[in-house]
Amino acid sequence: MLITCLADLADKTTCPRLVIKVGSSLLVGKDGPRRAWIEALIAEIAAARTRGQDIIVVSSGAIALGAATLKLDKGGRGSLADAQAAAAVGQIALSGLWAELLAKHGLTAAQLLLTLDDLEDRRRYLNATATLTRLLDAGAVPVVNENDSVATQEIRFGDNDRLAARVAQAARASAVLLLSDVDGLYDRNPADPAAKLLPLVKGVTAEIHAMADSGSASGLGSGGMTSKLQAAEIAERAGIALVIANGTHEAPMARVMQAGIGTLFLPHPGKNGRKAAARKAWLGGRLRLKGALVIDAGAAKALDGGSSLLAMGVSQVEGEFLRGDAVAIRDGAGVVIAHGLAEYDAGECAALIGKHSRDHADLLGYAPRSAIVHRDQLVLL
Numbered sequence: 001m002l003i004t005c006l007a008d009l010a011d012k013t014t015c016p017r018l019v020i021k022v023g024s025s026l027l028v029g030k031d032g033p034r035r036a037w038i039e040a041l042i043a044e045i046a047a048a049r050t051r052g053q054d055i056i057v058v059s060s061g062a063i064a065l066g067a068a069t070l071k072l073d074k075g076g077r078g079s080l081a082d083a084q085a086a087a088a089v090g091q092i093a094l095s096g097l098w099a100e101l102l103a104k105h106g107l108t109a110a111q112l113l114l115t116l117d118d119l120e121d122r123r124r125y126l127n128a129t130a131t132l133t134r135l136l137d138a139g140a141v142p143v144v145n146e147n148d149s150v151a152t153q154e155i156r157f158g159d160n161d162r163l164a165a166r167v168a169q170a171a172r173a174s175a176v177l178l179l180s181d182v183d184g185l186y187d188r189n190p191a192d193p194a195a196k197l198l199p200l201v202k203g204v205t206a207e208i209h210a211m212a213d214s215g216s217a218s219g220l221g222s223g224g225m226t227s228k229l230q231a232a233e234i235a236e237r238a239g240i241a242l243v244i245a246n247g248t249h250e251a252p253m254a255r256v257m258q259a260g261i262g263t264l265f266l267p268h269p270g271k272n273g274r275k276a277a278a279r280k281a282w283l284g285g286r287l288r289l290k291g292a293l294v295i296d297a298g299a300a301k302a303l304d305g306g307s308s309l310l311a312m313g314v315s316q317v318e319g320e321f322l323r324g325d326a327v328a329i330r331d332g333a334g335v336v337i338a339h340g341l342a343e344y345d346a347g348e349c350a351a352l353i354g355k356h357s358r359d360h361a362d363l364l365g366y367a368p369r370s371a372i373v374h375r376d377q378l379v380l381l
């Protein structure tokens, strides 16, 4: 079921998995972490978990926190070296804070430091997906930030908006909630008394970009509308809903989901109107086939039933591909029945095919993956 209104974000059927991005200015004030506000947000996160929703947090604030500790001026953003040093110091406090306050609700925090490259490179994308999925299955709350201390590009305000959209894509979330200090997207500069908040956006068009350019930007510590629209575009293409909402109020999630205040960007419905179709189109867009796997009748039947491709059911490996490359999956008669991203390179596949999963660790000499092609990275044709 697709998300069509803000209330759907609180529904575990329409929104089983939600990514919440929290901006620096919400987390860190003049005197350090805004503990009471974070505690209130975590109470809302715990309530969502009780409703049966998976929550992933994307938390900014490392640079702001570290800059205060190191007494760096310009909020630690005077130079790249300052920002990277500040992040290294601040990240410890930031993760510690999330861990401590989530634990009060019996929730386990898990820290993931990613770069945008990690989520755009196919191999590392698979690793991030597997780790996030495993953490959520184990009941943890992943708390993600950009790995600022090693990011090679300039750290920009708003990087975490796009990171949140990419994380949602990797974790197959239903929606992303970007909490910052604006109510949402306005049709013109919000300082203009005639400005109206847009409750719903169907497609990030040139017209929508023009509205953001008209100065619908927020204050310090936020990436403004531009990075939020970039995030909305990533989410839209991946079939994921995205909401821009104001986090400066007490209980910001309720303000979005109950009072309905915010801008909802609808996901692209895909060719035949289903979220799955949008995901397929996105996966399909990456598919330049590097090889093929020939499978037996049992495996073909299993794939049809929605299972992953296991090594047991593969009889032949063709081509030179790397982990994360797209491969064709053919049946014995030569009919291509699926495309998918390989969890192993061609050599490893050749070593594993026909072998039972319990023997994989010995054959490889390291911890094996759960499948040759995971069902989430597979498109049946």
Ligand code: GLU
Pocket: 024, 059, 060, 061, 062, 063, 064, 087, 145, 146, 148, 156, 157, 158, 159, 160, 161, 221, 222, 223
């Ligand atoms: N990763 C940065 C931090 O933790 C924030 C980036 C952003 O403003 O989006 O301070």
